[in-house]
Amino acid sequence: MVTRIKSKPEDGAQGGRSLIEQKFERLGLLVPQDFVLHLPLRYEDETAIVPIGHLRGGMSAQIEGEVIEAEVKFSPRRQLTATIRDDSGELALRWLTFYPSQQQQMKPGRRWRIRGEVRSGYLGLEIIHPKVTVPSSPLPAALTPVYPTTDGLSQPSLRKAIALAIAQTSLEDTLPQALIQKLSLMPFDEAIRTLHSPTPEMDAEALMEHTHPAWLRIKFDELLAQQLSLAAARDARRAKRSRSLPLNSSSESLCNRLLRALPFTLTASQSNVVREISADLARDFPMYRLLQGDVGSGKTIVAAMAALQAIEAGVQVAIMAPTEILAQQHYQKMQSWCEPLDIGICWLTGSITPRARKRALEDISSGQARLIIGTQALIQDTVEFENLGLVIVDEQHRFGVGQRLSLSRKGEPGAGVSLHDMKVPDWVPHQLTMSATPIPRTLAMTFYADLEVSSIEGLPPGRTPVLTKLVSNTRREEIISHIAQSAVNGQQTYWVCPLVEESEALELQTAVDTHQALSAALPELRIGLVHGRLSNADKSAVMQDFRAGLIQVLVATTVIEVGVDVPNASLMVIEHAERFGLAQLHQLRGRVGRGSASSVCVLMFQNPLSLIARQRLRAMYETQDGFEIAQRDLDLRGPGEMLGSKQSGITLLRFADLAQDSALVRAARETATELRQHAPEIVQRHLARWMRGREDFLRS
Ligand code: ADP
Ligand code: MG
Numbered sequence: 001m002v003t004r005i006k007s008k009p010e011d012g013a014q015g016g017r018s019l020i021e022q023k024f025e026r027l028g029l030l031v032p033q034d035f036v037l038h039l040p041l042r043y044e045d046e047t048a049i050v051p052i053g054h055l056r057g058g059m060s061a062q063i064e065g066e067v068i069e070a071e072v073k074f075s076p077r078r079q080l081t082a083t084i085r086d087d088s089g090e091l092a093l094r095w096l097t098f099y100p101s102q103q104q105q106m107k108p109g110r111r112w113r114i115r116g117e118v119r120s121g122y123l124g125l126e127i128i129h130p131k132v133t134v135p136s137s138p139l140p141a142a143l144t145p146v147y148p149t150t151d152g153l154s155q156p157s158l159r160k161a162i163a164l165a166i167a168q169t170s171l172e173d174t175l176p177q178a179l180i181q182k183l184s185l186m187p188f189d190e191a192i193r194t195l196h197s198p199t200p201e202m203d204a205e206a207l208m209e210h211t212h213p214a215w216l217r218i219k220f221d222e223l224l225a226q227q228l229s230l231a232a233a234r235d236a237r238r239a240k241r242s243r244s245l246p247l248n249s250s251s252e253s254l255c256n257r258l259l260r261a262l263p264f265t266l267t268a269s270q271s272n273v274v275r276e277i278s279a280d281l282a283r284d285f286p287m288y289r290l291l292q293g294d295v296g297s298g299k300t301i302v303a304a305m306a307a308l309q310a311i312e313a314g315v316q317v318a319i320m321a322p323t324e325i326l327a328q329q330h331y332q333k334m335q336s337w338c339e340p341l342d343i344g345i346c347w348l349t350g351s352i353t354p355r356a357r358k359r360a361l362e363d364i365s366s367g368q369a370r371l372i373i374g375t376q377a378l379i380q381d382t383v384e385f386e387n388l389g390l391v392i393v394d395e396q397h398r399f400g401v402g403q404r405l406s407l408s409r410k411g412e413p414g415a416g417v418s419l420h421d422m423k424v425p426d427w428v429p430h431q432l433t434m435s436a437t438p439i440p441r442t443l444a445m446t447f448y449a450d451l452e453v454s455s456i457e458g459l460p461p462g463r464t465p466v467l468t469k470l471v472s473n474t475r476r477e478e479i480i481s482h483i484a485q486s487a488v489n490g491q492q493t494y495w496v497c498p499l500v501e502e503s504e505a506l507e508l509q510t511a512v513d514t515h516q517a518l519s520a521a522l523p524e525l526r527i528g529l530v531h532g533r534l535s536n537a538d539k540s541a542v543m544q545d546f547r548a549g550l551i552q553v554l555v556a557t558t559v560i561e562v563g564v565d566v567p568n569a570s571l572m573v574i575e576h577a578e579r580f581g582l583a584q585l586h587q588l589r590g591r592v593g594r595g596s597a598s599s600v601c602v603l604m605f606q607n608p609l610s611l612i613a614r615q616r617l618r619a620m621y622e623t624q625d626g627f628e629i630a631q632r633d634l635d636l637r638g639p640g641e642m643l644g645s646k647q648s649g650i651t652l653l654r655f656a657d658l659a660q661d662s663a664l665v666r667a668a669r670e671t672a673t674e675l676r677q678h679a680p681e682i683v684q685r686h687l688a689r690w691m692r693g694r695e696d697f698l699r700s
Contacts, residue, residue, distance in 0.1 A: 295590025315389020
């Protein structure tokens with residue numbers, strides 16, 4: 001005999017939560033307030049019946065008519081098709097998978113109300129997988145909201161839960177009446193009710209386009225909350241203490257000795273940013289400054305000047321680069337600059353031998369090493385600094401936010417600070433990040449509002465602009481003979497292999513194949529190959545040979561994307577340029593045009609091009625200005641991808657659109673400043689509504 005015991009009272013319940021609650025939770029809907037702010041993704045217009053004769057491909061429409069025929073076809077696979085007719089014409093319906101009940105519905109002679117996306121198919125207009133309802137129900141008078149949802153959670157259940165939440169929650173305004181009037185905002189409760197349940201007289205188009213005053217109010221509130229929390233983060237940072245690292249202005253200071261040894265003089269713009277950074281370093285709260293300057297604008301020497309000021313003031317400096325090649329290049333450059341100045345410099349990456357690593361770690365913790373250069377390996381827990389005072393992060397957009405943070409914590413108490421520093425136990429290092437991908441203005445005002453920004457304008461003198469050519473990959477032969485020609489003239493070429501996002505192995509294979517093919521086609525030239533899987537030593541050997549001119553053509557994957565500096569290389573070929581992002585293409589192109597020879601960048605593409613790929617290539621053709629390219633990148637991709645939010649964990653704005661709402665951003669910024677000065681209780685109230693469960697905002 002088997003006795004069955006009912007294990008749970010409620011079918012499918014888990015940890016006391018019902019199935020539907022689990023689904024709500026998946027959408028981040030926990031308390032009534034979350035439901036109130038769960039706003040429609042879009043609206044459907046079910047208020048009118050469109051005559052079939054008025055339908056056009058691409059429309060989303062609702063019609064009503066009679067089934068005149070239906071059949072199950074096997075061409076090429078089993079599908080249900082039906083034809084429906086009204087006074088003005090006929091329309092085809094099609095189901096690629098279907099239930100017997102759906103087949104039953106389509107009996108000739110029956111009338112239905114049909115909704116869906118109209119497309120032009122082989123046999124005229126059709127709707128695939130239409131929504132079918134009985135025609136007798138009255139038409140809704142207003143737009144129907146459609147909410148973001150998750151598997152198995154229907155729109156009606158969401159609607160019901162939201163209506164309930166609205167009834168239970170206070171929709172009291174967080175902002176004072178005077179402010180609402182001054183900014184001509186819609187009151188919060190009216191905005192919420194409007195968005196969840198529009199009435200017939202409301203401007204349907206404005207609702208759908210997110211330009212309705214109700215949307216503007218919500219977007220303003222969201223942006224205001226973001227500004228307020230960023231300002232709070234800034235205050236928190238200012239409350240921390242850093243070592244003051246004032247500049248030594250004697251003519252024999254490290255900085256001045258370096259300047260005298262350089263083969264060039266700094267441009268006015270470089271000198272400016274050096275001064276800005278220098279002033280920050282002298283302060284006793286942490287610098288948090290972004291140095292932006294286009295590829296090739298000369299950021300490295302600015303970083304070196306900052307490093308020397310800090311080292312002379314008695315602290316260690318760490319420089320972190322996103323790739324081994326780049327870290328190595330920095331190391332070599334810094335070494336050539338620092339060695340004559342008698343500064344201990346050390347190098348640490350993930351791939352050095354255990355013995356070398358042990359030595360490096362010892363030098364870092366004893367303070368023997370004053371300047372430490374490396375990759376992500378620098379932020380591992382085992383690295384203990386004697387007294388880290390400045391962290392420089394190159395090409396910051398390649399690192400996630402979390403990574404940057406953990407390095408800046410190195411100087412904090414309990415994170416490897418030696419006895420030496422215990423007299424000032426709570427200081428954090430200054431931080432300088434560098435990027436060739438400038439931040440468009442709207443992003444600078446929002447996500448990076450916490451950051452001071454220095455910009456190097458223009459390039460050092462003596463550069464000739466890079467000529468960009470868009471060439472179909474059917475003309476590969478021509479390009480190869482062009483390479484041979486320029487090699488005769490002593491010029492060198494980068495050949496960048498296509499990006500294969502799905503598979504690193506495939507990407508590698510392509511690089512190896514390309515190397516072989518080019519070697520066969522150009523037997524008189526030396527062709528090198530560099531990719532991410534090479535050992536560190538092999539990689540640097542190839543780069544050395546290329547730099548020394550022993551190799552004429554360097555076949556590479558995108559490992560060379562950032563920062564590599566070989567002035568004699570004047571031709572770059574990028575295969576399948578249509579697969580790369582705009583910022584990436586700009587970075588790649590920045591590898592040429594560094595010497596005095598005129599340079600060419602060939603963007604090889606394969607037809608047919610998607611619309612977005614075409615726009616990207618056009619942008620590359622039309623401009624070389626990194627700021628312009630960053631703005632277009634933002635327009636094409638939106639801020640989410642741009643910020644690399646996936647790995648950084650930055651919470652993105654849900655409603656405001658930075659590309660479109662810059663006027664609202666400005667208004668929110670001004671309001672935030674005012675409220676923080678005059679009405680802290682309003683700040684609290686507003687953040688409580690908008691930042692629930694989103695404390696991570698404060699950390700970005
Ligand atoms: P990026 O800003 O892309 O990191 P780099 O710092 O690598 O650029 O500089 C690019 C090249 O320009 C280097 O070879 C560097 O030595 C050179 N350079 C930097 N500043 C000047 C200057 N003021 N005059 C001439 N050449 C410069
Ligand atoms: Mg650089």
